[in-house]
Ligand SMILES: Nc1ncnc2c1ncn2[C@@H]1O[C@H](COP(=O)(O)OP(=O)(O)OP(=O)(O)O)[C@@H](O)[C@H]1O
């Protein structure tokens with residue numbers, strides 16, 4: 226059967242743990258045909274981003290046109306955009322109706338600490354997004370106040386939806402969502418559904434290999450939307466997928482920094498995923 230098409234509009238990560246490369250791996254793992262529009266080239270590995278070379282807004286528009294006129298996507302995700310000119314080129318494509326089921330991952334800073342984008346550039350896309358997936362730092366930068374606790378994540382999701390995004394998931398996976406500094410029991414995300422907030426809890430995976438979790442999460446949402454899921458189902462699926470991929474690469478030794486995820490389930494058998502939370506509840510929405 227012909228697979229559905231998804232599109233990622235993002236930066237290249239030469240280490241291939243995040244960015245375009247991660248997105249295409251997720252699309253392939255989830256049996257969706259992935260297409261790509263490059264917004265920037267990064268010289269990057271698991272330890273650091275050494276250099277960034279932006280792609281011009283004109284070239285981004287050319288790539289978008291080439292893809293959508295021949296391989297129209299059923300869902301689209303954006304990651305690293307670089308500057309405002311590229312963000313505006315993508316926003317124009319969205320206004321032209323070329324980017325259905327748009328998932329915006331507001332990439333601002335890499336796990337290794339390098340600045341990859343600007344909040345005002347991301348903000349241009351929020352009115353056209355079906356789903357936005359900021360982590361707490363990104364939500365803080367977009368809103369101008371510090372987002373730390375699950376209650377604050379829920380409020381941030383609601384406030385960001387006021388910018389025109391239908392569904393907002395504020396992710397808290399990158400640190401202890403309760404702000405205590407210790408290893409959390411659950412990775413908590415807050416999903417604004419249009420009528421209220423649901424907290425999504427998944428078992429915390431203790432691992433250093435977290436490079437590309439946010440990219441993989443948003444790509445998995447886009448892939449599931451392309452396959453016909455409603456947003457809450459797509460988000461739940463993506464959270465389970467990332468959890469499995471984190472567990473799979475827990476013991477991998479790739480690079481000296483934050484290593485990548487097991488996108489293809491290669492570790493499958495030896496890392497069983499327990500889909501019940503610590504208190505026995507089934508997690509998800
Ligand atoms: N160690 C972990 N254990 C379980 N789930 C995690 C862990 N880290 C992240 N997640 C989950 O992964 C998804 C992506 O969230 P995260 O907050 O890491 O994105 P991000 O900070 O944008 O990622 P990155 O910037 O590393 O690409 C969320 O559902 C989050 O709960």
Ligand SMILES: Cc1ncc(COP(=O)(O)O)c(N)n1
Pocket residue numbers: 235236237238243244245267269304305332334335336337341435436437438439440
């Ligand atoms: C090209 C590109 N896009 C996105 C990220 C963010 O991913 P992470 O926060 O895991 O470093 C990245 N490092 N590089």
